[in-house]
Amino acid sequence: MNYRRASRLLLPAGLFAALASSSAIAAPATDVSILATARAIFAPLPASAPNPDNPVTPDKVVLGKQLFFDARLSKGGTVSCNSCHNLATYGVDNLSFSMGHKGQFGGRNSPSVLNAALLKPHFWDGRAKDAEEQAKGPIMNPVEMAIPHEAYAVERIASIPEYRTQFARVFPGDKQPVSYDNIAKAIAAFERTLLTPAPFDAWLKGDAKALSAQQVRGAKTFIDKGCVACHAGATLGGDNLFKFGLVQGPYSKFTGVPNKDAGVYDISKKEADRDVFRTPSLRNVARTYPYFHDGSVWQLDQAIRVMSQTQLGLKLTDNEVADVQAFLESLTGTIPASALQLPVLPASTAATSKPDNS
Numbered sequence: 001m002n003y004r005r006a007s008r009l010l011l012p013a014g015l016f017a018a019l020a021s022s023s024a025i026a027a028p029a030t031d032v033s034i035l036a037t038a039r040a041i042f043a044p045l046p047a048s049a050p051n052p053d054n055p056v057t058p059d060k061v062v063l064g065k066q067l068f069f070d071a072r073l074s075k076g077g078t079v080s081c082n083s084c085h086n087l088a089t090y091g092v093d094n095l096s097f098s099m100g101h102k103g104q105f106g107g108r109n110s111p112s113v114l115n116a117a118l119l120k121p122h123f124w125d126g127r128a129k130d131a132e133e134q135a136k137g138p139i140m141n142p143v144e145m146a147i148p149h150e151a152y153a154v155e156r157i158a159s160i161p162e163y164r165t166q167f168a169r170v171f172p173g174d175k176q177p178v179s180y181d182n183i184a185k186a187i188a189a190f191e192r193t194l195l196t197p198a199p200f201d202a203w204l205k206g207d208a209k210a211l212s213a214q215q216v217r218g219a220k221t222f223i224d225k226g227c228v229a230c231h232a233g234a235t236l237g238g239d240n241l242f243k244f245g246l247v248q249g250p251y252s253k254f255t256g257v258p259n260k261d262a263g264v265y266d267i268s269k270k271e272a273d274r275d276v277f278r279t280p281s282l283r284n285v286a287r288t289y290p291y292f293h294d295g296s297v298w299q300l301d302q303a304i305r306v307m308s309q310t311q312l313g314l315k316l317t318d319n320e321v322a323d324v325q326a327f328l329e330s331l332t333g334t335i336p337a338s339a340l341q342l343p344v345l346p347a348s349t350a351a352t353s354k355p356d357n358s
Contacts, residue, residue: 031208034220041223043234044201045283045333049117049192054132056189060170063163064190066343067183072156074145076101077355081138081187085113087339090287090332091194096295101146102357107261109295114335115283117192119238124293125264126241126278131191135184150180156353157183162346196284196333203330211330218327221320226312230279236331238281244292245275247313254306257296286329301325 050056067073071080084098085091091112097105108124121127122134138144139153147153157163158178167177170186202210211219222228231237241264245251252259264273277293290296291303304321308314316324 031216034216034223035203035208037223038219039204041228041232042200042204042236044204045115045195045197045234046118047195049115049131049195051117051130051132051188051192054185054188056192057170059166060186060189061193062343063166063170064186064188065339066163066166066345067157067187068190069343070345072348072352073139073147073153073183074101075147075152075355076357078357079145081113081135084110084138084144087113087194087335090114090196090284090335091116092288094289096290098144100144101142104143106141106143108293109290111280112284112288113191114194114196114333115235115281116238117188117194118235119281121241121278124277125267127267131188132184135187135191136180139183152353153183154178154180159349159351159353160346161349193336194339196335198283198331198333200327200330201333212326214323214326215330216327218323218325219330221316221323222327225308225314225316225320225324227307227324230311231282236282237279239279241276241278242311243274243276244310246311248310249275251275251292251306251310254310255292255294255296257294259294261294263293282328283331284333286325286332300328304328 048056068081071077071083073080079100084093084100086093091114092110096109097107098110099105111124116122116134117131121129122131123137128134128137139147140149157167164178167182167186171177171182174182199210199215203216222231230240230242233239243249244263248254250259259275262274264276265271267273285291286300289300290298291300292306297303297306301321304324305316308316
């Protein structure tokens with residue numbers, strides 16, 4: 001299956017029929033039958049997000065957290081990873097487009113960093129395979145952090161004795177512990193700890209009281225209407241690319257904002273890739289507004305209406321929208337307490353390059 005041309009992800013053949021048949025013997029409309037269906041489609045958030053090629057260790061996480069908050073990884077010394085992926089606001093900055101080097105604004109909305117290490121691929125156009133590769137991108141993006149080349153970032157970080165000591169401890173087998181690859185690995189290791197278990201997970205695990213009646217009803221609507229074709233699994237999306245405006249388009253007529261971004265087409269120049277974007281994870285979606293790659297919609301209920309029309313060709317009732325919104329709010333999780341504590345950053349030295357706003 002060509003993911004860029006796929007109309008939707010189909011659930012295993014006969015799944016709904018089998019579930020409906022088994023649950024009909026008891027009570028088709030009960031929370032129990034809805035839970036059985038949900039368990040076949042979704043999964044609780046895992047306890048960790050490992051990468052065998054980048055083992056997560058306590059020292060690496062501490063170093064990665066410091067680098068995540070360190071604006072010296074930007075040319076002008078004004079932008080850190082946390083600037084656009086603010087952990088205090090669920091890993092986003094709640095702006096349509098984030099502000100980068102010299103006050104420039106990017107052209108795509110910044111997705112949440114929370115739970116992002118579980119996703120593949122990364123970026124709206126899917127150009128990075130994992131969190132480690134993704135971490136390298138913004139640092140050298142001229143609009144974002146604007147570091148001109150890898151050696152510039154490495155020299156600036158290596159000029160700080162405390163960082164040199166930490167890198168040597170975290171990457172003991174490397175001849176040059178402070179490297180661009182290792183900077184990205186440390187940041188990614190920290191990001192792999194940013195998992196946010198939510199009431200929805202408790203419900204999937206059997207806590208019937210974790211969700212309200214409306215949230216359970218919303219889960220059923222979300223499943224029955226076909227939203228799970230793109231938003232399934234533990235992350236409820238973020239693992240494939242689909243055309244925005246799949247059934248009804250262009251999507252701009254529903255968002256009210258002119259379309260200036262062609263998605264994967266901008267990379268491939270293949271017409272089949274026009275308006276194809278990575279489907280976002282819906283974890284913490286109630287807190288990660290504004291929505292879509294262009295940040296064009298600010299209200300969750302409006303985003304639900306836009307998606308149901310553009311992707312499914314359905315116009316939901318007000319009650320259905322309210323129920324789905326209530327369900328999505330059950331995906332708002334708990335941010336790790338340690339992530340919300342600011343790290344102490346090591347001091348620059350006379351050898352550390354000064355902020356450059358050119």
